[in-house]
Amino acid sequence: MTRLADFPVRKAAGTRLTMLTCYDAVFAALLQETAIDAVLVGDSAAMVMHGQPSTLTADIGMIEAHVRAVRAGAPKLPIVADMPFLSTRTSTPAAVEAAGRLMAAGADGIKIEGLLGHEQLIPHLVQSGIPVMGHLGLTPQSVHVFGGYRVQGRDAAAADAIRQQSLQLQQLGCFGIVLECVPAGLGTEIARELQIPVIGIGAGSLVDGQILVLQDMLGLGTGRVPRFVRRYMDGSADVTTAVTHYIKDVHAGDFPGPNEQYADSANTGDAGSN
Numbered sequence: 001m002t003r004l005a006d007f008p009v010r011k012a013a014g015t016r017l018t019m020l021t022c023y024d025a026v027f028a029a030l031l032q033e034t035a036i037d038a039v040l041v042g043d044s045a046a047m048v049m050h051g052q053p054s055t056l057t058a059d060i061g062m063i064e065a066h067v068r069a070v071r072a073g074a075p076k077l078p079i080v081a082d083m084p085f086l087s088t089r090t091s092t093p094a095a096v097e098a099a100g101r102l103m104a105a106g107a108d109g110i111k112i113e114g115l116l117g118h119e120q121l122i123p124h125l126v127q128s129g130i131p132v133m134g135h136l137g138l139t140p141q142s143v144h145v146f147g148g149y150r151v152q153g154r155d156a157a158a159a160d161a162i163r164q165q166s167l168q169l170q171q172l173g174c175f176g177i178v179l180e181c182v183p184a185g186l187g188t189e190i191a192r193e194l195q196i197p198v199i200g201i202g203a204g205s206l207v208d209g210q211i212l213v214l215q216d217m218l219g220l221g222t223g224r225v226p227r228f229v230r231r232y233m234d235g236s237a238d239v240t241t242a243v244t245h246y247i248k249d250v251h252a253g254d255f256p257g258p259n260e261q262y263a264d265s266a267n268t269g270d271a272g273s274n
């Protein structure tokens with residue numbers, strides 16, 4: 001497991017970083033047993049865990065509760081937590097208080113979408129002891145400005161803006177940036193220009209690491225997934241098959257079986273597993 005402070009070191013060493021989102025204690029405990037470098041308690045929780053149509057309904061209380069759950073399930077797992085929609089936009093004191101809540105809940109660092117308007121806030125947070133990750137390209141909190149979930153940085157001017165902003169985020173003290181849904185060539189150029197790692201999601205293979213939404217790569221989603229997702233499991237089919245099997249067993253009187261119930265003469269009141 002890699003500390004967030006080691007992210008630039010890992011890039012210098014040339015080893016690709018891996019991240020996944022995580023929102024709950026069960027998956028956190030499982031992920032802690034793998035070699036994953038860090039997890040993101042993303043504001044995608046609003047969509048993945050709460051069924052909302054976008055990330056705009058995530059608020060600090062929602063992210064804080066998920067951070068607490070992930071930390072409870074995985075005491076040692078490095079956690080980055082998303083600053084939700086507008087939480088960085090009203091004032092510096094409000095943003096500091098919000099970030100502080102996520103850190104107190106167990107995060108090791110926070111992620112902020114976009115650069116503009118955050119030029120003072122990012123160094124202030126870093127100087128206050130809060131590691132900050134940037135996020136450029138398709139920043140989903142701006143979906144209504146973009147007019148949909150679209151690939152960003154396709155024309156030269158837009159690509160240049162993203163490149164400039166990524167350099168600026170590095171100068172402001174970010175330990176890494178997420179680069180979402182940009183042409184692979186642009187991802188490659190930015191990763192080459194920066195000393196801090198570029199963690200891509202739909203940004204090609206020549207960036208410094210990858211992140212995916214856990215439920216997307218486990219096939220646990222219900223809706224359509226973007227083309228940059230690779231499904232490593234058919235989770236939805238496995239779950240519905242298991243539940244269908246359970247229903248069949250109950251209807252048949254096959255569940256619970258003899259070893260799945262209590263005898264009258266039990267000498268212990270323990271309801272444990274055996």
Ligand code: KIV
Nearest residue numbers: 021042043044178213
């Ligand atoms: O909230 C999220 O899931 C994210 C990523 C996928 C980068 O911000």
Ligand code: NA
Nearest residue numbers: 042043044082
């Ligand atoms: Na996010």
